[in-house]
Amino acid sequence: MLRIDKLTKRFGRNVAVDAATLDVDKPCMIGIIGRSGAGKSTLLRMINRLTDATDGRIMVEGRDVTQLRGRDKRAWQADCAMIFQQFNLVPRIDVVSNVLHGTLNRRSTLATMFNLYPMADIHRAIDILDRLGIAEHAPKRAEALSGGQQQRVAIARALMQDPRIILADEPIASLDPMNAQTVMEALRRIHEEDGRTVICNLHTLDTARRYCDRVVGMRDGRIVFDGLPEQLTTGVAREIYGADASFSEAATSTEIDALDATTPLREAKALV
Numbered sequence: 585m586l587r588i589d590k591l592t593k594r595f596g597r598n599v600a601v602d603a604a605t606l607d608v609d610k611p612c613m614i615g616i617i618g619r620s621g622a623g624k625s626t627l628l629r630m631i632n633r634l635t636d637a638t639d640g641r642i643m644v645e646g647r648d649v650t651q652l653r654g655r656d657k658r659a660w661q662a663d664c665a666m667i668f669q670q671f672n673l674v675p676r677i678d679v680v681s682n683v684l685h686g687t688l689n690r691r692s693t694l695a696t697m698f699n700l701y702p703m704a705d706i707h708r709a710i711d712i713l714d715r716l717g718i719a720e721h722a723p724k725r726a727e728a729l730s731g732g733q734q735q736r737v738a739i740a741r742a743l744m745q746d747p748r749i750i751l752a753d754e755p756i757a758s759l760d761p762m763n764a765q766t767v768m769e770a771l772r773r774i775h776e777e778d779g780r781t782v783i784c785n786l787h788t789l790d791t792a793r794r795y796c797d798r799v800v801g802m803r804d805g806r807i808v809f810d811g812l813p814e815q816l817t818t819g820v821a822r823e824i825y826g827a828d829a830s831f832s833e834a835a836t837s838t839e840i841d842a843l844d845a846t847t848p849l850r851e852a853k854a855l856v
């Protein structure tokens with residue numbers, strides 16, 4: 585489905601991502617963890633072609649997407665929609681128009697200039713907002729919504745593109761715990777119900793462990809762990825984050841202690 589092969593990004597002499605190799609053979613929800621500067625954002629940005637790789641390949645159905653140009657590149661970018669920590673909405677325009685922006689890359693310049701959207705797209709946008717529990721906010725300005733609601737608008741905008749893959753770069757880093765939970769649950773549901781792959785950069789271990797089927801750990805640009813949440817022991821976590829003081833900065837000690845106590849959401853669901 586998606587094969588990342590020795591993907592590398594250098595900024596001058598700094599190697600941001602160092603020969604990262606990752607194989608996704610079925611739709612799943614992957615959490616990428618690691619300290620700040622580990623290369624998580626750069627990896628996602630290369631997958632989406634927001635930034636070009638220095639070396640390596642990204643194979644999707646026999647095509648190397650690092651080589652795509654023009655229309656093919658834009659089609660790929662729509663197929664792996666990106667969500668950001670800061671939502672990247674247009675604050676002063678209404679929610680439904682923000683969601684409709686997800687169709688921009690298949691609309692003509694003229695239609696875009698005059699803000700003309702087909703009725704079918706408007707209905708779809710509202711259906712998606714409804715699914716995410718925020719349809720009643722459709723006519724409001726985006727800036728009037730809470731952070732968690734705004735991030736769900738961003739997810740709705742991504743879903744408008746009907747992407748196969750959703751790339752989320754620290755989607756809950758600016759949210760309070762309640763809103764963070766709502767957003768992670770929305771991403772999990774989109775994966776489970778639609779069969780879309782979600783690749784999510786996350787700051788904390790417990791979030792990755794709770795929501796993801798697979799956890800990838802990055803350190804200094806390299807993938808140093810790739811396995812099941814259950815395999816993410818305290819020792820492994822220390823390897824990913826480094827056992828020094830900055831470890832407690834990246835993930836609090838309670839999160840480490842809680843590692844073996846939290847039941848992953850997937851298992852909790854299987855029990856009911």
Ligand SMILES: Nc1ncnc2c1ncn2[C@@H]1O[C@H](COP(=O)(O)OP(=O)(O)O)[C@@H](O)[C@H]1O
Nearest residue numbers: 595598600618619620621622623624625626627
């Ligand atoms: N546009 C850029 N120019 C120069 N260096 C960059 C750029 N983007 C990222 N880097 C560097 O690449 C490394 C990885 O950064 P990043 O991918 O943002 O890590 P993370 O998302 O894990 O915090 C860091 O050392 C960072 O300073």
Ligand SMILES: [Mg+2]
Nearest residue numbers: 624625626754
């Ligand atoms: Mg980052």
